[in-house]
Amino acid sequence: MSKYLGIDLGTANVLIDVKGEGIVLNEPSVVAINTNNNDVVAVGKDAYMMVGRTPANIKAIRPLKDGVIADFDITEKMLQYFIDKLNMRSRFSKPTIMICAPTNVTPVEQKSIIEAAEQAGGGKVYLQLEPKVAAVGAGLDIFKPQGNMVIDIGGGTSDIAVISMGDIVTSRSLRFAGDKMTSAIQAYVKQNHALIIGERTAEQIKMEIGCVMDADENKTFSASGIDIVTGLPKEITINEVEVQKALADGVDQIVEAAKNVLEQTPPELSGDIIDRGIMLTGGGSLLRNLDKLLSDKLQVPVLLTDSPLDSVALGTGVLLENIEKHKKY
Ligand SMILES: Nc1ncnc2c1ncn2[C@@H]1O[C@H](COP(=O)(O)OP(=O)(O)OP(=O)(O)O)[C@@H](O)[C@H]1O
Numbered sequence: 001m002s003k004y005l006g007i008d009l010g011t012a013n014v015l016i017d018v019k020g021e022g023i024v025l026n027e028p029s030v031v032a033i034n035t036n037n038n039d040v041v042a043v044g045k046d047a048y049m050m051v052g053r054t055p056a057n058i059k060a061i062r063p064l065k066d067g068v069i070a071d072f073d074i075t076e077k078m079l080q081y082f083i084d085k086l087n088m089r090s091r092f093s094k095p096t097i098m099i100c101a102p103t104n105v106t107p108v109e110q111k112s113i114i115e116a117a118e119q120a121g122g123g124k125v126y127l128q129l130e131p132k133v134a135a136v137g138a139g140l141d142i143f144k145p146q147g148n149m150v151i152d153i154g155g156g157t158s159d160i161a162v163i164s165m166g167d168i169v170t171s172r173s174l175r176f177a178g179d180k181m182t183s184a185i186q187a188y189v190k191q192n193h194a195l196i197i198g199e200r201t202a203e204q205i206k207m208e209i210g211c212v213m214d215a216d217e218n219k220t221f222s223a224s225g226i227d228i229v230t231g232l233p234k235e236i237t238i239n240e241v242e243v244q245k246a247l248a249d250g251v252d253q254i255v256e257a258a259k260n261v262l263e264q265t266p267p268e269l270s271g272d273i274i275d276r277g278i279m280l281t282g283g284g285s286l287l288r289n290l291d292k293l294l295s296d297k298l299q300v301p302v303l304l305t306d307s308p309l310d311s312v313a314l315g316t317g318v319l320l321e322n323i324e325k326h327k328k329y
Helices: 045-049 072-085 107-119 130-137 178-193 199-209 240-263 267-276 290-298 311-321
Strands: 002-009 013-018 022-028 031-034 039-043 058-061 093-101 125-129 148-153 158-164 167-174 220-227 233-239 278-281 302-304
Touching: 002 072, 002 311, 013 072, 013 311, 022 045, 022 072, 022 311, 031 045, 031 072, 039 045, 039 072, 072 107, 093 107, 093 130, 093 311, 107 125, 125 130, 130 148, 130 158, 130 167, 130 278, 130 311, 148 240, 148 267, 158 240, 158 267, 167 240, 178 199, 178 233, 178 240, 199 220, 199 233, 199 240, 233 240, 240 290, 278 290, 290 302
Parallel strands: 002 093, 093 125, 148 278, 278 302
Antiparallel strands: 002 013, 013 022, 031 039, 031 058, 148 158, 158 167, 220 233
C-alpha cells in the first residue's frame, strides 16, 4: 500500500505527519556531534537535552538557523535519522513525501533535501514553502480566488504572506522569530540583572511568561545563571513586564513587515483579509497577547490557530490527501 509522509523541516522542530495516522514524530532540530571524529552522538530530543551541557569534545548543533540551512551535511543526517526512525523501508512501499523547508532555502539545497528524502526511502518527493502549508494547516482554503493572509512565526523566520488561488501574492520573510526572541531575553537579563543565562533557560522564560501587551508584573519566573561580577551561580526573579520590554523591538519589526505586506496587497484581496482576518500561526505566535497586539496595530482581526506548532505538519497532511486535485498548482 502506498503511503504519504509530510515533513516540517523547521529551524526549531521537525514534525512528521503520516496520512491516516496523524503526527507521528515531533522532535527538536538539534544534533550532537563528537568533534574528534564527527560522529553523530544524539539527534532530536536527546540532543536538545545536551544544549549548554556538553563536554569539550561534544557539540550540540542546530543545523538550521535563521531560516536557512547552516550545515547541510548535518541537516541531511538529521533528516535521514528521523525518516529511518519511522522504519519506512519495512513498513511502506516507497512513500510519497512532501517536505516543507524554510523560505530562504537555495535551489541547490532544495535539490539536496529532495535527494536526502529519496535516499531515506522516499518515492516521489515534493518540496513546499512553509507559509503556504502553514495556512492550509491552520484551516484556510488557499485554492479559492480570495485573499488569505497568514503570519507564521517560527524559530528562525517570521513569514508573512497573502495567498490566493494556491499561490503567494505578496510576502515578507524576516529573520526575527522565536530564536531571536530567546536571544533578546538573554541580552535583557545580562544587561538588567548582570546575569548570564543559557539558551534553554531563556527559552523557558519566553514560554512561561512571554508576553507582548498588557503584561502583568505579578507573573514571574526564577532563573539561574552566572553572576557577571562574581562569576558565581545566582538566581534572579524576572517578571512579565520585563519580558515584554525585552521583546518589544523585535515585535515592532513583525508589525512593520505585516503593514508592508498589507500595503502591497491588491485592493480586492485586502477586502477579503479585512472580512476574514489574518491567521496567526507558528510556535512564536503563542506569546501572550500577540494576536491582540497585531490586531490593534494593523486594524484587522487576527485569529490564533488552534495548534500553532503543528500547522505545517497538519497542512502537509491536507495537501497530500488532495495531491491529485492540487497538482495544477
Ligand atoms: N509557549 C510559547 N511561547 C512562545 N514561544 C514559543 C512557545 N512554544 C514554542 N515557542 C517557540 O516557537 C518556536 C518554534 O516554532 P515552530 O516549531 O513553529 O518553528 P519552526 O517551524 O521549527 O521554525 P521555522 O518556521 O523558522 O523553520 C521556538 O522558537 C520556540 O521557542
